[in-house]
Amino acid sequence: MLDIAKGLNVSVVTVSKVLRNKGKISVATRKRVLQRAKELNYHTNWIARSLVTRRTFTIGLLLPDFTHPFFAEIAKAVAETVRPQGYHVIISYFEEDPELEKNESDSLMARQVDGLIAASAQSNSNLFENILARKVPVVLIDRPIAGVQASFVGADNEAIGKLATNHLIAQGCTRIAHLRGPKIGIAAARLAGYRHALQKHDLPLLPRYVVGARYVDSTGYTAMRKLLQQEPVPDGVFCYNDPVAIGAIKAISEAGLRIPHDIAVVGAGNVHYSDMLAVPLTRVDQCTGQSGKQAAELLMEQIGAKRKPRIKKILITPKLVVRQSTQR
Template sequence: MLPRMGATMLDIAKDLNVSVVTVSKVLSNKGNISSATRAKVLQKAKELNYQKNWIASSLVTRRTFTIGLLLPDFTHPFFGEIAKAIAEAVRPKGFHVIISYFEEDPALERTEAESLLARQVDGLILASSQPPQDSELFHSIQKRKVPFVLIDRPMEHVRSSFVGGDDVAIGRLATEHLVRQGCRRIAHLRGPGAGIAARRQEGYRTVLEKNKLPFHQVIEAGYDDYTGHEAMRQLLYASPLPDGVFCYNDPVAIGAMQAILEAGLQIPKDIAVVGAGNVHYSNVLAVPLTTVDQGTQQIGTRAAELLLEQIDSKRAVRPKKVLITPKLVVRQSTQRTV
């Protein structure tokens, strides 16, 4: 036989000659129950150390108080912070978070999403890596009427809420800062793809235009420091050398700084460097890195809020697109004027 659990509502009900329904109503504070009965039930519940069986409860309410979080990778501090902010935001409402990650593999992302849906999560938050034109996964989620919110990587043609960094503003903020520091030949190590990377590049471009500065080289790096190192080496072969570099993200910037230092140049005297993301350790590098903080925690918090809103109002809520305003964090890698 299966191991017996603790006391159930039936135990309480039988002891008091009432029905389970009455017990349920008392314990969940619903319906009209006389205060005499109410007191007896509460008393007996405490006496038997009654603990609600959440599973039975979920069975009938179809609410698991669980939300699924699907991330490309959570060893990256960016996603770690998001996960933390989400967990914190939903905890007061009694929700828990199931985290899955899919290593940037779109196929794995789909199966993991299906797996979370099969577990009847009440909602889903995803930083998707589905190819831009493929919205099959999201249609599948929508068909099941499970609320979901996209974060970090918007999907233009998917009708859903989205929370992410304001990438154009990030590009602008970083580039404007370099201009103010006196840089005139500003290069850009852009990231891969047409989404986030393209918008950060756009912010970069608009600032150069506004300031009537000549375009300098734009080279495509990847997500990590190795690609940043490689891309920067390419830049250093060219002439004239840039006097400022806006890097797609902090790891790329770290790789770039390493290449600059290896070439015997100084930061920020010869070349100033700006990253984006404000990852941990940005301040303990050889040269502390100026960066643009994209408001990571806020992304998580807002996403959680939007999701809970949708879960609570069983009606379809109009999707909202939220862009978090970035903040410049100035450190030594751009401080030319001190």
């Protein structure tokens, strides 16, 4: 800017004003400045600007792992949502390590991010209380933390359970099983939705039809094999997530049963290769992108606001995607 000003015999402030379209500047000087800026290939130094304006137009995104498609999709949606407002995203992941998460969030704060979106692994609210005390807006995503006075966005897991189970009922299934997942909150909510749907349709709620699929590898496969030993065998299975469903399908096929004729299968989550499977999988889409978008919108709202807006809890409504695995 100094170079531009010198050559044109105007002050740096005048240049600054032109570049930001602020203040009263004649058309003539404006033109001259702009042209010279182009000639010199001038680009705003955002660091300097941020120092004085106290806004960096960056937000921090703190995730456990962004190779996981779920979080990758969130990252994309967030970046996409804030981009039109000139914001960029600084990513950071912490591998489920709360200590590392704390370090990283400190770093992000030191970099003066204007806001933070986090899918946190903290076991208590200390970290976020500190951040909020520094007046930095925070939006929690996917994982709520008790006691944190911040907005939250996540999937409506109970609705997912209901949607999947209701669909199986609508397809004529009467012996509906559930392969449940390990994550306390999420799995419990999906299970609750499953139960709720069964009750509402006066179907029996058999404990032996709910099998845990807790293991990392081929989790759905072994769980489904356990389920196949029940008498009578279920005619519909709601699987905690898509990988579990894929394992289940394998187990069912191996047992010589047909999908969906003998057993209908519903998955849930955000895996998008369902079409490539041997049996295209009916699944409940948890609309991950929506979550990311909403979180980003909430955050931007808070960043722009003078007074702290009310805290919101948003649950994203899932969507059923019907494929061959349940179409009788």
